[in-house]
Amino acid sequence: MTTPMLTKNQSLVFDVLTKAEAPLSAYTILDKLRDQGFRAPLQVYRALDKLLEYGVVHRLESINSFVACAHPHEDCHSHGLVAFAICESCGQVIEFHDHEVDHRLMDWLKSQKFKAEKSTIEIRGHCANCAA
Template sequence: MGHLAGKKINLTKNQSLVMEVLSDSTSPVSAYSILEKLRDKGFRAPLQVYRALDKLVASGMAHRIESVNAFVACNRSDDDSDSMVGFIICIDCGHVKEISDNSIELGLDKIAEKESFTVKKQTLEMHGLCHNCETQNKSI
């Protein structure tokens, strides 16, 4: 079944296995890393992984992190599933946190409207240091 509460999505065996890898990971996972992790489960070709990822992303159960060409499981609830999703990405440890804030989306919408620009896709990724890495860097 689906990852988001309330979303009832029937997944194929391959989609379920890929979702399991994403859910178990603490950082973004590339399609080729997923393939390597699932070889013992019968995965042989990248196309198997990409097809599963396409379905998971389209259903909102997973996200593609554009800047690192990798994927993460969605961790939003149904309450904020309509709002824009963004990510904060630690450049040291690779940890990714999914963020959602309607005020960011509204601000971007106002900019687009002011510029008479029709937005087709929005991607928000912020790269920096998480609290743990920032603390470790200061102590060195």
């Protein structure tokens, strides 16, 4: 999908996520944008919905947070499953695409006649820096 021009709210939310060093919750984003006129959660969620749809932002289900896509120039939908390693100390996220994991899972789903639509692969732990 080609990403269309972002609206003002979408740009504000995207910028906050891009500049962040770790995933942010919707309410954290809201707080960071109060000075820009944001007042309610829906303003954030609506922008996030679009950014997710465009594939430029990912949602991390296991920590109820959002992160800018680490590969902004490619289409995340085109390189299959996305996996995330999330450091529970520093919050850093490493994004990972692997066709082999992808194929293996898809083969299994096929054998179950299961039609996949959305997938989540998230590993929580500690990154190289934080693993004491």
